[in-house]
Amino acid sequence: MAERLAIHNGAVVAWIDGAHRVLPCATVLVEGNAIAYVGEGRAEADREIDAAGHLVIPGLINLHSHATDTAFTRGFLEESAGPKDYANLYRVLPAVRHAIDASDACIGARLMFIEMLLAGTTTVVEMGYDQELAGSSGIENARDVVEIAVGLGLRCYTAPRYRRGYWRGDGSGGVGYFDYPDAGRARMEACVAFCEAVNGTHGDRLRAMLAPGQVDTCDAEMLAETRRIASASGLPIQLHAGQSPSEFRRVRDAHGMTTIRWLDRAGLLGRDFLIGHGMFLAETNDVGAIPSEELALLARSGSTIVHLPWVKMRQGTLMNSYAKFRRAGVNVALGTDTHPVDMIHEMRVAAIGCKLAEQSQQATSAMEALELATVNGARALGRDDLGRIASGCKADLVLVDLRRPRAAGYEDPIKYLVYNADGGDVDTVLVDGEVVVRDRKPLRADVAQAVVRLTEAKARVRANVVL
Numbered sequence: 001m002a003e004r005l006a007i008h009n010g011a012v013v014a015w016i017d018g019a020h021r022v023l024p025c026a027t028v029l030v031e032g033n034a035i036a037y038v039g040e041g042r043a044e045a046d047r048e049i050d051a052a053g054h055l056v057i058p059g060l061i062n063l064h065s066h067a068t069d070t071a072f073t074r075g076f077l078e079e080s081a082g083p084k085d086y087a088n089l090y091r092v093l094p095a096v097r098h099a100i101d102a103s104d105a106c107i108g109a110r111l112m113f114i115e116m117l118l119a120g121t122t123t124v125v126e127m128g129y130d131q132e133l134a135g136s137s138g139i140e141n142a143r144d145v146v147e148i149a150v151g152l153g154l155r156c157y158t159a160p161r162y163r164r165g166y167w168r169g170d171g172s173g174g175v176g177y178f179d180y181p182d183a184g185r186a187r188m189e190a191c192v193a194f195c196e197a198v199n200g201t202h203g204d205r206l207r208a209m210l211a212p213g214q215v216d217t218c219d220a221e222m223l224a225e226t227r228r229i230a231s232a233s234g235l236p237i238q239l240h241a242g243q244s245p246s247e248f249r250r251v252r253d254a255h256g257m258t259t260i261r262w263l264d265r266a267g268l269l270g271r272d273f274l275i276g277h278g279m280f281l282a283e284t285n286d287v288g289a290i291p292s293e294e295l296a297l298l299a300r301s302g303s304t305i306v307h308l309p310w311v312k313m314r315q316g317t318l319m320n321s322y323a324k325f326r327r328a329g330v331n332v333a334l335g336t337d338t339h340p341v342d343m344i345h346e347m348r349v350a351a352i353g354c355k356l357a358e359q360s361q362q363a364t365s366a367m368e369a370l371e372l373a374t375v376n377g378a379r380a381l382g383r384d385d386l387g388r389i390a391s392g393c394k395a396d397l398v399l400v401d402l403r404r405p406r407a408a409g410y411e412d413p414i415k416y417l418v419y420n421a422d423g424g425d426v427d428t429v430l431v432d433g434e435v436v437v438r439d440r441k442p443l444r445a446d447v448a449q450a451v452v453r454l455t456e457a458k459a460r461v462r463a464n465v466v467l
């Protein structure tokens with residue numbers, strides 16, 4: 001019989017009748033890698049964790065990250081350009097990525113995955129390199145990176161990207177598009193073969209996702225083939241779309257239709273389809289500017305918008321608003337894209353950004369923000385065993401310390417979590433019932449060594465960046 005672990009005395013965010021509800025003092029019983037019981041009684045077990053003074057929440061789901069370069073783009077992206085020309089995206093980001101080699105990528109990814117775990121992320125979608133990056137574009141880099149993620153204890157969806165060509169700034173504030181010699185075919189085939197080979201391995205802690213790079217760097221054939229492979233294999237798809245106004249215009253000029261219509265024409269929309277960013281699915285950041293029939297199309301299809309509020313807010317732009325998607329019936333979930341890789345922070349900026357955009361305190365709630373990072377993310381992955389604390393679900397659990405001065409006298413722990421806490425309040429993390437962070441320390445990582453290696457690699461990369 002599987003080992004039984006009881007987590008006693010915590011305030012538990014339990015999934016009851018289709019909603020997160022806080023049980024002020026409850027037990028979560030874990031058997032093997034699954035939750036066997038959640039409720040107010042005590043339970044006999046082989047081991048116990050006393051969670052008094054803690055909020056027990058579902059492990060957080062980061063649906064969109066680029067772990068291999070984030071440690072290196074820190075310091076380059078924050079104040080490099082205003083929102084108008086999106087030089088960040090088309091000039092700075094490719095330049096930094098070109099300066100990173102395969103070894104640096106692993107060093108950076110290790111530190112990012114450690115940071116994610118420490119801040120309560122238990123499931124991450126890692127969207128790997130595009131073809132021309134890092135000097136060595138082989139799929140073995142993706143393999144090395146996911147080995148690091150699962151080695152640290154994370155649940156990981158690997159999503160190595162492929163595309164027909166790439167972009168870069170054209171030197172006059174515009175964007176230039178360039179095809180790869182084989183139009184990206186070899187890379188696509190390598191990515192698909194890799195995804196099919198690794199999906200479900202590592203005790204099912206590793207899964208895979210198809211990732212055609214961006215809506216404006218893939219052609220119709222590549223997108224249609226992606227859909228065929230996804231439908232045959234059961235692998236979900238994530239594509240970057242709605243990143244900038246120039247991308248929207250590019251799609252409209254090239255195909256004579258809006259981005260959503262183009263994605264629909266390619267057959268991509270569906271319950272297994274995730275749109276990373278989704279901010280400029282019209283020419284502006286106003287979701288209200290998207291025709292209602294197109295919003296209905298997204299909603300009916302069950303597609304997910306992966307909202308990445310902080311990276312765009314840092315550039316001075318704000319989606320107006322994620323709640324408009326939500327009210328139209330579109331599933332919205334959350335990712336960090338760059339840094340910090342702290343999903344509690346990301347929930348907060350999602351909530352605050354929405355209130356600012358709509359100029360209303362009521363535009364969204366702390367509970368809705370928590371749903372973005374839990375059940376909505378799980379829905380996007382087609383996983384009803386993640387993102388919630390209920391019997392039968394995976395035991396991916398996070399204990400948030402409520403014994404901080406700022407938590408004194410809190411009434412609603414969800415509001416406390418979203419409006420006051422941050423990733424530094426996480427002190428214990430379990431994935432598949434295994435404790436992978438205890439007392440704010442990752443149990444499978446040498447943090448000091450990871451920091452030293454990153455610091456050395458960062459100096460190397462910085463010296464090689466040509467802007």
Ligand SMILES: [Zn+2]
Nearest residue numbers: 066240276337
């Ligand atoms: Zn991205």
